Amino acid sequence: MKINVSLRWYMLALLLTLMVAISAFFSWQAATHFLSGFDVITESNMRNVAREAQLNERGYDKIIGYSVVNNWQHIPPAIKAHFPNQPEQSGTLLKKFDDWIYFAPPEKFYLLMMVELRNGELRYVYRYRDKPPQQPRQFGSIDPMVKILLWGIGIVLVFWLLLLMMLRSIGKPIVALQYWAKNLSAKDLSDSSTQQALPDFRYSELNSLASIILAAFLKVKKTLQREQEFLSYASHELRTPIAIIRSNCALLEKVTPEPSQQELAIRQRLQRASLTMKDMTETLLWLSREQEESLPVEAFDLAELIELLGNELAYLLQGKEVSVQLNTESFTVTASKVACRILLTNLIRNAFQHSFSGEVFIQQQAGRVEITNSLEAEQVNVNAELGFGLGLKLTSTLAKKFNWQYQRQIEEQNHKVVIDFG
Template sequence: MSIRTYIFALLTSLVLMIAVILSYQSASIFVGSFDKMTQRMMTGIAKQYPEQGKVEQDILGYHVTTDWQLVPQQVRDQFSQESIENNILYSKFVGWVFIAPPEKAYVLMAFERDGKKIFISLFNENVREHVAKKHQDKGIILDPMQEIILVGTSGLIIFVLVLLAIFKKITVPVESLQAWGKGLTINDINKPRPDFRFKELNAVASLMHDNLVSVAESIEREQTFLSYASHELRTPIAVIRSNAALLEKVNPNPSDNERKIRDRIQRASLTMKSITETLLWLSREGDTDMPIETSCLGDLVQSTQNELIYLLSGKLVTVNIDTDETQVDIAVVPSLIVLNNLIRNAFQHTQQGRVDIVQRGNEVIITNIEECYEEGVEGANETQANKPSDNNELGFGLGMQLVEKLTKQFGWRYTTTKLDYGYSVSVFFS
């Protein structure tokens, strides 16, 4: 529920409740005033009538008598003499529906004067016809109760219309602020900020704009840093790799300990190379303007697998690779980054089992199966390969995010499938 709907419903309900209470109070006051006026009139008549020597009289439409049997039969049928107390007004309305006059009305009071009991009564068994004749020249006849309800309803309608007008005046700038904020991008931070009429809304707009400016500056600083860092690291990494290769030529048969040291240097340099390429791409947000080259996708897969095979050292993992000679037109560097991250993830997270790498045409499918055996009981531990994980070894926690980013930017179809004992990913380099 929106704030607008909530406030509108709340205020409308409140005013409706007030209108009902006031209408009921007005109706009660009207009925009470009618009773008091009638009681006062009958009390005044009882003090003077019936005159001396008379048993009954008709005064201003009221019947006055000292004999209960002379009270009009219609009135006696409605009230019991034994239940009548002095100075109390008794009234009865037949067919009264509150918003219209009753069909019949009966009124009775008893008084004590000079030791005699006086009965004053009034009745009308054609109230509606009487009211209609009285107002026949006025056209529309409105009962006082109808007037009260009409006034209350009119007040409620006027309030709702005024409330809608106020809401329109307030909500239009709010909705404009919402639309402006939703469409605000880093490219719009230098454009003038619209005026939203109210200072509170303008303050919110300024806060949104200032926050976006701050975010844009942070992103720019981060991208600049990543770009500089990746470029600066390329040179020392190239030096390390070239010197490692030179060592192999100078001394192709090192000792076992020296061989281990050389292998660690090679692995670290390859990892650093991949990290710098990843950092460089992270600094090029949204950049897909890369040269397209015709390359053998199978060769790219083979070379990437060969560079990363050291990750399986000491593991009982079998690698099955199947490629063809298909030539595809692709952006080579982004495709190498994708292949590097996917194969690396599969190798890193498979401890015992197999990794299948299949390339057919433009599609590469990498599947890892984890197999574990303990004391003759066969079980399987599901691996996290080929999907984002919490393992940020050597800085590659961002690798899978970069894969998703690159495949989305270049329109490559990328899917991940969960298997019983592993994962399978597919990339179609279209």
């Protein structure tokens, strides 16, 4: 499962990780240079001590903590324990640290260097501590390695605060843009109020994005308005010719009460087409209305309505080897009867129209209606949106408008729709 990550927190984590890596790298560089510099200073001091030492009759002297001898045999056992062999190269520092955690001076250390003077005399400079120091460290003294660590942590914290301030400065307008776009409504929004509806988001890029969103919103609004106007006008305009067709069909029955079989078939086709146009026009007309609260609400028996519609649409099964299994129970629904009739008419008509053999099951329990019809093999392979007509699209839209639970699925050789009027 893909998890969406906030861009703000992603950028914060990315920049903080980068800063931590940079700080760690430069802290490591500082610590490395400090240690190498310490070695350079120690080597220089030991060379100078070897040259400046004034050895006594035993060949020994001590200057600034460094001991100097001119005989390898006078080297203390503690030094020889770590450097058992006599140094072969002059001016090379030999060192050994024990119990050193880098953030404090080593508990034990051993330093040794052989220095050859200009006259060829060999002198050995050494310094060691083979046990922890007895005197505590002075208050307020901080080891240089600890200072490097503290500087690194301090830089990361300062960068963190600056990053939070920056993200807050940038993120606040972005959140405001998100909230504005989310709550943007078509109410009271017109071309004349475009500039008033567009707030200032501080940054030119965000203002440009807001302008694009608003322009797209207005374009969609105009498109929806045109569609609603078309549906409304078309529905109203079509009702008149449809009424004329139906009235003339009824007039033909009175003029010629006993038509021939051929004329009767033509009349029936006209009746079926006019009924289909009438139901579809009513559906489009109701969908073009913006407020469903204006629809009249009444209590009616859902089972009676389903049986009535089944009888009215039975003409769609003429000439087909299709049987209808109707299973209903009396249940009173309080809703818009007109909307329920339009929705059920579309569902039953689609089931009857697209069934060529087998059975159509219409089952109603309480406010739940389930309609299942058999499909041919080629129908199953056809895109469902293309294979079941406009009626089901209108049904889905109508169900959403009235908050009715609607489901549709194709199972093996059956097409099933379920509508719950609650």
